[in-house]
Amino acid sequence: MRNPRSGHRALLKYAVIYVAAAAVMFISLFPFLWMISTSFKPTSETFTRIPRLIPKNPTLDNYRMVLGETMIPKYFLNSLYVAILTTALSIIVASLGAYGFSRFRFPGRSPALIMILGVQMFPSQVIIIPLFIVMKNLALLNTHKSLLVSYTTFTLPLTVWMLKGFFDEIPRELEEAALIDGCSKLGAFTKIVLPLSLQGIVASAIFAFIGAWNEFMFAMTFINLEELKTMPVGLTSFFGRFTVEWNPLMAASVLFTIPSLVFFALVQRNLARGLVAGAVKG
Amino acid sequence: MQKQVDRLHKNAGRAWTRPASRSLLREIKKNGIAYLFILPAMVGIFAVILVPLVQAIVISFKRYYILDILREDPPFVGLANYAAILSDPQFWYSLKITIWFTFACVALTMLFGLLIAILLDQDFPGNNIVAVSVLVPWVIPRVASSILWKWIYDDQFGILNYILSKIGLKSFASFPWLARAGSAFWAVIIVVVWQSVPFVAVSLLAGLKTIPNEVYEAAEIDGAGFWQKTTLISIPMLRNLITILIVMSTIWDFKVFDQMFVMTEGGPAGSTMVLGIYTWMMAFGRLQMGLASALAMIMFVLVMIVTAIYLKLLMREETL
Amino acid sequence: MTAKSKFSRLSVVLGVVLLIMTMTVGIASGATTLEVWMMETGNPDGAKAFFNAVNTEFEAAHPGVKVNLSWIPWLGAQQKFLTSITGGIAPDVAELGTTWTPDYAYMGALEDVTERINALGYASEFVPALVESATLDGKLYGLPWYAGNRCMIYRKDWLEEEGIKEFPKTWNEFIEVTKKLTKDLDGDGKPDRFGFSVNGGSQHEFMPLIWMNGVEIAIQTDKGWKSNVDSPEAIEAIRLFADLYLKHKVSPEGSVTWSVLNSRKAFTTETLGIVIDLPLLVDRFQNDNPNLKGKIGVAPIPAVKQTASFTGGSNVVMFSQSKKKDLAWDYMRLLLEPKHQLAWADLVKFFPARTSILKDPSIANDPVLSVYADNLKYGRTYPAIHQWGQVENTKILITAMQEILLEKKTVEQSMTDLAKAMNLLFGYQE
Known part of the structure; x- marks a missing residue:
C-alpha cells in the first residue's frame, strides 16, 4: 500500500x-x-543568420565532393586497415603479456609492470624525433607497419593493465584442472582464460581501435605518401590554404566518425562492465 | 590498485631474494615460459618507447638546435637547458594555465561524470537510450570534434551564438569565443570535458552497479535522502575507482594537445599556450629540441608527483 | 605432453606475433627514382595533371628514371622536412616556401646552386623578392619558381553605392572608405557588414605597413641582425593598422584571431567589403558565390608613405643529401621552362619567377593579373635569415598584434616586447 x-x-x-x-x-x-x-x-x-537543424534543401553534394574529388576514401580505408590490424595485434600481445604478469611470479616482474604503467605519462611529442630515427633504422618509414608497431605499443600500457585485472579474477583452480587434464599452459590460456575474460578483451579492443583511429602526430610524421595517409592527417589537409569549407569538412567528419560509431554499437553491451571490472575491485 | 602495487612489491621481493641460493640461469630457465608470454609486449615497449625515451633524456642535456645538427654533433651543456626553462617567464605562465586547465577539466569531468552515472543508475523507462547517447562525444574522433566545435563556436555563423542570442542573451550575437583570452580557454575546456565525460560516467556507472541495493535501502529506512546517499555511500564506496579516474584524467588533461592545437594553437595572444603546446612550439617552432626535451622531462616529473600524491592520499585513508 | 613441446608451441605463436611486429624491409626496386616533394595546392586535380605531364616529359628524356612525387600539406610541413633531413631521408627535389629557404640553407641541408643558376642564362630575370629569399651569405640555395603578391580585392558595387569611383590611393582615404562600407543592415545596433578585417591571426597583412611607412622590419648591424619594429615609424605604422579595429571599428570583433581563411569566407558570404589577398582569390570568390560576378575590383594597397606588399612564393631546392644532383637539377630546370611556368602560373594563379614571361598576353592582358603583375616591383619579403622561420613559427608577430587588439598592451609596449623577443631569436645583444 x-x-x-x-x-x-x-x-x-x-x-x-x-x-x-x-x-x-x-x-x-x-x-x-x-x-x-x-x-x-x-x-x-x-552561412545564414537564421540556421536550421533540418536543411531546407538537403544535398548530397558535400559527400559527392568528399568521396569523388578528394583522397578521403583512400585515407578512410587506410585508417580502417591500420586500426583493425592494431586492434587485433594489441589484443594478442596484451593478453599474452597480461597473462604472463597475472599468472607467473618471476624476477623483474614488478619493475616491468611499473614501467608499463609509467610510460603512458610521458608527453609523446618529445619522443617523436628519436622515434622517427628508430623507424628509419628499421626501414619502416612510409609504411603502415610503422603506425601498426607504434600504435600497438602505445595501447599496451592500458590494455595490459586492464586485462591483467580480469585475469587476476579468474580462479587459478580452473586452469590447474585443465593442466591436470593434459592441457598445455598456452592451451589453458586460450581455452579457459580468454573466453572468461571476453568483456575485458572487448574493452581493450575499444581502446586499441579508438587510439589507432584517432592518432594524428605519428601518422603525420611517419607517412609522406599520399596513398598511405590516414584520416586524421587527411582531414587536416582539408583545412586548406585557401578558405574554410565547413560543409565538406563536416561531411568528411561524419564519415570519419562512422566506423568508431559502428564499433561502439557492436560492443556497447559489454562496454560498461568491461571497462572497469578489473579496476573496481583493485 | 595500491593493493596490487603492494602485492607486486612483496612478490618481487620474494622473487628477487630467491636467486641468491640458486643460479640466475636456472631462474630464467624456470621462468622461461613467463618471459615468453611477456616478450612481445616488452620488445615493443623497449623499441618504441624506452629507446627513444632515453634518447630524449640525453637530448635534454644537449644544445640541440636542429638547424645546427648537420654541421656539428650537439654539444653537452649540462643542466643549462633546465636552467633556461626555469628562468623563462613563458614557462611559468604556461605551467600556471596548464594547472588551471587540468584542474578545471578534471573537476568538471568528475562532477558531470558522477552526476550522469547516478542518473543512469536510476531505473526509468528510456534509460538505455540515454546511456547510449552519452557515449556519442567519446565516439567522435578528437580531430573531428575539435573541428566541429570550432564551427559551433564560429562568431558569425556559429550555432552557439545563435542559440544564446535566441534565449535572450543578445550580447552573445557574434561573440568571438576563440578570439578572447578568457573565453578561448573555457571554450577548449568545454570541448575536452565534453569528450572525457563519457568514459568517466560509464566507468563510474559500472562501479555503482557493484554497490548492492540493500545498502541504499537500509540507508533509506534511516531516512537518508539523495544527497546523503551519494556522499555517504556512493562516493566512499567508489573511492578507489574515483581516484584511478582522477589520476588518469589528470595525466591526460595535463598533456592536452590535439584539441588546443586544432582550436586555438595557443592563441589568442598566447593565452592558451599550455605546456603541451609550448613544448611542441619549442621543438618544431624554435627548433630547440634540447630545450623542448627538458620541458618534456619537467612535465613528466610533474605528472609523476601528482600521481604519487594521489596514491599516497589514497593509501593513508585506507590505513586509517 | 612434455614441457618441451609446450614450450615450442608457444614459441611458434610468439614467433608469428614477433614476425608481424617486426616485418620490415620492403625490397627496393631496381629503377632509379627521383624523390620530389611538392606542397599541396588549392587545386589538387589540376596540380596532379600538371605534374603528370612534367613527369612524363622528364621520364621520357631520362630513360630508366622514375619520378616519385609526394604532396606535402602545409600544416605540419616544417616538421616533416626537419625530421626527414635529420633522419637522412630528405627528398632529392622539393618545393620550399620562400620564408623557409634560409632555414634549411643555414642548416646545410640545401645544395648551393649559385653556379648552376648563373649558367642558366636567364638568372637576371628573376623576381627580386624571390632571389632575396633564396640568398644566404651571397649564395643561392634555391631556384626561384613562382611568386605571389597581395593586392586589395574589393566590392566595386559597394564602393559605387557610396559614390566612390576609384579605389583610394592613400591609407587615410582608405580608412574613410572602410568606415563607409561598415553598416548595421538589420538594425540591431551592431554592424553586420564590415569594411575590412584586420586578421590578427596572419601577419602578411599588417607587417607590410612597416615597409609602407618607410622603414625595415629588421636591420643588419655590425653585431648581427636587429629588430626594428620598435622604431617610431614602425610603431606608427602598426598603430594605423590596429586603429581600424580599435578606433574606427570597421573590422569584425572576432577578427582578432581571424586568418585569411576567415576573411575570405566573410568576403564570399558578402559580409566584408575589402580584403588583402592573392590574385587567385578573385576567381574563387566568384566561383563560390556567383552573385559576386562582375562586382569585384582589384587595386594596389593604398600607400602610407609608399606602397608595399608581402611577396611570397616558392623556390625549388635540391637537398645536399641527394645522390642524384644532376638529375635533380634537370628536373628543376624543366619546371622553369616557359611553357611549364605559364601552365603552372595559370593553374595556381601565381606569377612565373621569370619576369620576361610576365609579358605574355595571358598575363599582360588580364584585368586582374596585370594589376598584380604591375605591383610585383613593390613586392618585399621578410629578412632572409635562418631565424626568421622561428619568428613565424613561434607566432610572436601575431601574438604582438593580438595583444594590441585585445588591449592587453599599448602599441608601444607590444612593439618593444616584440623587438626584444625577435632579438632573442636573432641572437642580438645590445
Whole structure:
C-alpha cells in the first residue's frame, strides 16, 4: 500500500530524472546532429543568420565532393586497415603479456609492470624525433607497419593493465584442472582464460581501435605518401590554404566518425562492465 | 590498485631474494615460459618507447638546435637547458594555465561524470537510450570534434551564438569565443570535458552497479535522502575507482594537445599556450629540441608527483 | 605432453606475433627514382595533371628514371622536412616556401646552386623578392619558381553605392572608405557588414605597413641582425593598422584571431567589403558565390608613405643529401621552362619567377593579373635569415598584434616586447 506522499515524491523524482536525462541527451547529441546537419546543407544555408537543424534543401553534394574529388576514401580505408590490424595485434600481445604478469611470479616482474604503467605519462611529442630515427633504422618509414608497431605499443600500457585485472579474477583452480587434464599452459590460456575474460578483451579492443583511429602526430610524421595517409592527417589537409569549407569538412567528419560509431554499437553491451571490472575491485 | 602495487612489491621481493641460493640461469630457465608470454609486449615497449625515451633524456642535456645538427654533433651543456626553462617567464605562465586547465577539466569531468552515472543508475523507462547517447562525444574522433566545435563556436555563423542570442542573451550575437583570452580557454575546456565525460560516467556507472541495493535501502529506512546517499555511500564506496579516474584524467588533461592545437594553437595572444603546446612550439617552432626535451622531462616529473600524491592520499585513508 | 613441446608451441605463436611486429624491409626496386616533394595546392586535380605531364616529359628524356612525387600539406610541413633531413631521408627535389629557404640553407641541408643558376642564362630575370629569399651569405640555395603578391580585392558595387569611383590611393582615404562600407543592415545596433578585417591571426597583412611607412622590419648591424619594429615609424605604422579595429571599428570583433581563411569566407558570404589577398582569390570568390560576378575590383594597397606588399612564393631546392644532383637539377630546370611556368602560373594563379614571361598576353592582358603583375616591383619579403622561420613559427608577430587588439598592451609596449623577443631569436645583444 502506498501513501500519497510517497506517490508525490516518486513523481517528483521522475520529473527530475527526465529533465536531467533530456539535458544530458541534448548536450551529448546536439553537436553531433549539427555536424550531420551541416554536412547535408548547401553553402547558401550554412552561412545564414537564421540556421536550421533540418536543411531546407538537403544535398548530397558535400559527400559527392568528399568521396569523388578528394583522397578521403583512400585515407578512410587506410585508417580502417591500420586500426583493425592494431586492434587485433594489441589484443594478442596484451593478453599474452597480461597473462604472463597475472599468472607467473618471476624476477623483474614488478619493475616491468611499473614501467608499463609509467610510460603512458610521458608527453609523446618529445619522443617523436628519436622515434622517427628508430623507424628509419628499421626501414619502416612510409609504411603502415610503422603506425601498426607504434600504435600497438602505445595501447599496451592500458590494455595490459586492464586485462591483467580480469585475469587476476579468474580462479587459478580452473586452469590447474585443465593442466591436470593434459592441457598445455598456452592451451589453458586460450581455452579457459580468454573466453572468461571476453568483456575485458572487448574493452581493450575499444581502446586499441579508438587510439589507432584517432592518432594524428605519428601518422603525420611517419607517412609522406599520399596513398598511405590516414584520416586524421587527411582531414587536416582539408583545412586548406585557401578558405574554410565547413560543409565538406563536416561531411568528411561524419564519415570519419562512422566506423568508431559502428564499433561502439557492436560492443556497447559489454562496454560498461568491461571497462572497469578489473579496476573496481583493485 | 595500491593493493596490487603492494602485492607486486612483496612478490618481487620474494622473487628477487630467491636467486641468491640458486643460479640466475636456472631462474630464467624456470621462468622461461613467463618471459615468453611477456616478450612481445616488452620488445615493443623497449623499441618504441624506452629507446627513444632515453634518447630524449640525453637530448635534454644537449644544445640541440636542429638547424645546427648537420654541421656539428650537439654539444653537452649540462643542466643549462633546465636552467633556461626555469628562468623563462613563458614557462611559468604556461605551467600556471596548464594547472588551471587540468584542474578545471578534471573537476568538471568528475562532477558531470558522477552526476550522469547516478542518473543512469536510476531505473526509468528510456534509460538505455540515454546511456547510449552519452557515449556519442567519446565516439567522435578528437580531430573531428575539435573541428566541429570550432564551427559551433564560429562568431558569425556559429550555432552557439545563435542559440544564446535566441534565449535572450543578445550580447552573445557574434561573440568571438576563440578570439578572447578568457573565453578561448573555457571554450577548449568545454570541448575536452565534453569528450572525457563519457568514459568517466560509464566507468563510474559500472562501479555503482557493484554497490548492492540493500545498502541504499537500509540507508533509506534511516531516512537518508539523495544527497546523503551519494556522499555517504556512493562516493566512499567508489573511492578507489574515483581516484584511478582522477589520476588518469589528470595525466591526460595535463598533456592536452590535439584539441588546443586544432582550436586555438595557443592563441589568442598566447593565452592558451599550455605546456603541451609550448613544448611542441619549442621543438618544431624554435627548433630547440634540447630545450623542448627538458620541458618534456619537467612535465613528466610533474605528472609523476601528482600521481604519487594521489596514491599516497589514497593509501593513508585506507590505513586509517 | 612434455614441457618441451609446450614450450615450442608457444614459441611458434610468439614467433608469428614477433614476425608481424617486426616485418620490415620492403625490397627496393631496381629503377632509379627521383624523390620530389611538392606542397599541396588549392587545386589538387589540376596540380596532379600538371605534374603528370612534367613527369612524363622528364621520364621520357631520362630513360630508366622514375619520378616519385609526394604532396606535402602545409600544416605540419616544417616538421616533416626537419625530421626527414635529420633522419637522412630528405627528398632529392622539393618545393620550399620562400620564408623557409634560409632555414634549411643555414642548416646545410640545401645544395648551393649559385653556379648552376648563373649558367642558366636567364638568372637576371628573376623576381627580386624571390632571389632575396633564396640568398644566404651571397649564395643561392634555391631556384626561384613562382611568386605571389597581395593586392586589395574589393566590392566595386559597394564602393559605387557610396559614390566612390576609384579605389583610394592613400591609407587615410582608405580608412574613410572602410568606415563607409561598415553598416548595421538589420538594425540591431551592431554592424553586420564590415569594411575590412584586420586578421590578427596572419601577419602578411599588417607587417607590410612597416615597409609602407618607410622603414625595415629588421636591420643588419655590425653585431648581427636587429629588430626594428620598435622604431617610431614602425610603431606608427602598426598603430594605423590596429586603429581600424580599435578606433574606427570597421573590422569584425572576432577578427582578432581571424586568418585569411576567415576573411575570405566573410568576403564570399558578402559580409566584408575589402580584403588583402592573392590574385587567385578573385576567381574563387566568384566561383563560390556567383552573385559576386562582375562586382569585384582589384587595386594596389593604398600607400602610407609608399606602397608595399608581402611577396611570397616558392623556390625549388635540391637537398645536399641527394645522390642524384644532376638529375635533380634537370628536373628543376624543366619546371622553369616557359611553357611549364605559364601552365603552372595559370593553374595556381601565381606569377612565373621569370619576369620576361610576365609579358605574355595571358598575363599582360588580364584585368586582374596585370594589376598584380604591375605591383610585383613593390613586392618585399621578410629578412632572409635562418631565424626568421622561428619568428613565424613561434607566432610572436601575431601574438604582438593580438595583444594590441585585445588591449592587453599599448602599441608601444607590444612593439618593444616584440623587438626584444625577435632579438632573442636573432641572437642580438645590445
